[in-house]
Amino acid sequence: MKTFDLSSASVREFNQALHDQAKQLEEREWRVSNSGGKHNLAVGVNQPLDIVIDGHAGYYCAGMNQQANITVHGNVGVGVAENMMSGSVRVKGSASQAAGATAHGGLLVIEGDAGARCGISMKGVDIVVGGNIGHMSCFMGRAGRLVVCGDAGDALGDSLYETVIYVKGSVKSLGADCIEKEMRAEHIEELRVLLDKAGFDVDPASFKRYGSARQLYNFKVDNASAY
Amino acid sequence: MCGIVGLYLKNPALESQLGKLFEPMLQAMTDRGPDSAGFAIYGDEVGAGWIKLTLQSTASDFDWTALMGALEGALGCSLDWFQNANAAVLKVNAAEAAVRAALAELAPGLRIMSVGQSIEILKGMGLPEEISSRFSLAKMKGSHIIGHTRMATESAVTMEGSHPFSTGMDLCLVHNGSLSNHFRLRQELRRHGIEFETENDTEVAAGYLTWRLRQGDNLKQALDHALEDLDGFYTFAIGTRDGFAVIRDPVACKPAILAETDDYVAMASEYQALASLPGIEKAKVWEPEPATMYIWERKSA
Structure with a gap:
């Protein structure tokens, strides 16, 4: 295992070492100490490395991740796993705003709460949140699944495309064109697999499903007078 | 972009170290605000x-x-x-x-x-490090302190445009964000007799609070009105004689993080600014909700 102490090394040195390592793949396991809330940790990794960050991370942690499994033993700032393509990111604490924004693939697990705009414009990632999520989450979500074991804030799924949202707790309000949908057997099964993968022991039948009413996909000529 | 930081001591034994604990917090926000910096420290009451x-x-x-x-x-x-x-x-x-x-x-x-x-406000142009060493921040004592590092957007980089802004007896304000209706609001407040020295948007927010408090609002009521009347992005930290308050606009575009232990409550724009505090590893750390007031005040003697 390779260890890195960010009280003496810079973030740039750390990220460069990860990228160099990714080419050679000699050391799969990495452990980082004294992260101190620094921004841009483990960004742009594109090999199946296992990276553990001991402490809080700042903005854009694990951004653009491909293939790597990244675990943060702490909280993360804005934009964790932003635009992730594959692999997995697990946050043991809570996440700030825009967690998993625009991510195309992989699995993002947040064991605590996520702030506003969780999964904004998500394009295929699976996001599982153990606690609550903030307002405007999943805004314009294109694809993928967002699972919330706690409550959701205002305007959930506003202008939603085809992301499927599962919420166990309450939803403060739904955004435009987001509606509650029937929870059928195939959804309970799909959710069971996701919760298992994320390591949460929660009954999938206790969730509600939300999705797009598909009324905002195309411009309606009846609305022309509104412009 | 700007940086804001605040530290409120619950444990009076730490009061002699207030400046020393706070200096690295202010300096950690240099990336967010290298133009000017300032702080309001409370203590040494007359x-x-x-x-x-x-x-x-x-x-x-x-x-x-x-x-x-x-x-x-x-x-x-x-x-x-x-x-x-x-x-x-x-x-x-x-x-x-x-x-x-x-x-x-x-x-x-x-x-x-x-x-x-109780309040003393010290501020000026330059990097946070220059400001804190100019005024010997590390040696200062007190019960609580809020500070600001500025990256100017709405008005010029001047000492007058630096934060904190005084909003009345023992009250002050620091701001991360920008207000979009400050021009009109300034005109209205002038009609109510509030004076302004700069073209700065935060000074308008400070003047607004001064006006509301003059109208008989308490701090909580004044901030409730501010949520209605101030249009724009903001995270505010407000220093009072007995403590401090934090509030974010309803959209919550501007960041804020809070941390609490038995010894202190701290707030910052980013966690990085809290990383130097003792016992932070075990602190309760969370993000304040939008349009929600957080107030810590010691009981009045």
């Missing part, structure tokens, strides 16, 4: 009937001794003062209006940064 003013001169060789002598004569009361770089803290046994009138006559160019029983 007794009943006395007030404390922080005065700042643009001239580094300003003759404070001469001014204080003249002021003592003009006011005919006892006063106490000390100099700190290009600022001076004045403690005087007189009414605020009388002191302001005397200062306006004796030293019209001088700026009154704060008035109260």
